[in-house]
Amino acid sequence: MDIKTFKALGGKLPPHIARLLRGPTGIGKSHVVRQLAEDKGKVFIDVRGSTMSEGDVVGYPDLKTMETTGVATMCVPAWFARACREPSVLMLDELNRSLPAVMQAFFQICLDRELGNDAEGIPHRLHPETEIYAAINVGNEYDVNDMDPALLRRFWVCDLEADLDGWIEWAKDNGLDNILVDFCRQEPAHWRVDAAGAASGTVLPTPASWHRLDETLKFAGWEPSNFAGSATPDGFYALALGMVGAEAAIAFVNFVRDYERVISAEDVLEGRVTGEELKDAEAGILNNVIDKLTEHCKDNKWTAKQSNRVADFGLGLGGELMVQLWNKISGSNNLPNIQKLHKKMGSEVVKAVQASRNL
Numbered sequence: 001m002d003i004k005t006f007k008a009l010g011g012k013l014p015p016h017i018a019r020l021l022r023g024p025t026g027i028g029k030s031h032v033v034r035q036l037a038e039d040k041g042k043v044f045i046d047v048r049g050s051t052m053s054e055g056d057v058v059g060y061p062d063l064k065t066m067e068t069t070g071v072a073t074m075c076v077p078a079w080f081a082r083a084c085r086e087p088s089v090l091m092l093d094e095l096n097r098s099l100p101a102v103m104q105a106f107f108q109i110c111l112d113r114e115l116g117n118d119a120e121g122i123p124h125r126l127h128p129e130t131e132i133y134a135a136i137n138v139g140n141e142y143d144v145n146d147m148d149p150a151l152l153r154r155f156w157v158c159d160l161e162a163d164l165d166g167w168i169e170w171a172k173d174n175g176l177d178n179i180l181v182d183f184c185r186q187e188p189a190h191w192r193v194d195a196a197g198a199a200s201g202t203v204l205p206t207p208a209s210w211h212r213l214d215e216t217l218k219f220a221g222w223e224p225s226n227f228a229g230s231a232t233p234d235g236f237y238a239l240a241l242g243m244v245g246a247e248a249a250i251a252f253v254n255f256v257r258d259y260e261r262v263i264s265a266e267d268v269l270e271g272r273v274t275g276e277e278l279k280d281a282e283a284g285i286l287n288n289v290i291d292k293l294t295e296h297c298k299d300n301k302w303t304a305k306q307s308n309r310v311a312d313f314g315l316g317l318g319g320e321l322m323v324q325l326w327n328k329i330s331g332s333n334n335l336p337n338i339q340k341l342h343k344k345m346g347s348e349v350v351k352a353v354q355a356s357r358n359l
Helices: 003-010 029-040 054-058 063-069 078-085 100-112 164-173 178-186 207-220 236-244 246-257 265-269 283-299 304-317 319-330 335-357
Strands: 019-023 043-048 088-093 131-137 156-159
Touching (some): 003 029, 003 156, 003 164, 019 029, 029 043, 029 131, 043 078, 164 178, 178 207, 236 246, 265 283, 304 319, 304 335, 319 335
Parallel strands (some): 019 156, 088 131
16 A cells, blocks of 8 residues: 555544554655644654563553552553543554564553553553554564464554655655655655665665655755755765665765756746657656656646647657656646647547557
């Protein structure tokens, strides 16, 4: 399941149904749950099981109360107490990398929604509107504990996959640098590298590491957009190296340096570039331009002149690329723009499709 689908479905479950997210590290499990909490106006509580001991979860004996009442009671941790007081989204991360006792305590929270007890023997229960999201990393590169199938059936289990299109949409909405996003769009092989088979200790790019790199570059005052088409500052490569690894860092630095060669949607809309000029360009460049035009179409009203330029661009490309442009623009659901394009290129698209079927 991609993250966009998960966001649409995760919020539709009753609060008492625990959700279990499975997927490789760095694809955005924690971040998407944080967004769900913000969208619902609930407190987000992030608890990482791999860093905890048993006492950090189940709490410690309340000796003072025990002296007074003679009843064994536990002081539950502050994060659990808060999730009991107010509607929250409780994220139990790295569940299967936890110590066995911690893992069992997390299971009690997920399945029973309670921990410990007060002096009357009444367990501390989560707020009725508190939602639980547990997350586990999967893959041969992790030192993990297996989960019993009998426990799995108590969760709504979601196997998350890395989703470049969804990440790009999220990145744009959250203000990541345009050139960094364009690099990931044009060089998907460097956006995320599967750790399986990689040497131990190798730094590899993930969606999360590109997000951290964006934050770090902005903090340093080194936004890639400020250096497009020119040399990057000393230390730019080394900083990227520590976040995304050597291959991705080298490719990224070269991309920023040569960015003036990358075609934007505005280049087509303003007539600075034509399809005839680009039809022999690399497939990655052409696909990138088509994607940019599609993104631009979603949120903008094109003038008749701009629509004609896009149509001319598609006609200049011809064949499969023209059909691909038409299909993607049609998928934007911006009807006024689509209607303008149809007047000029619709018949040619139909001819191209019919010709391909007759081959």
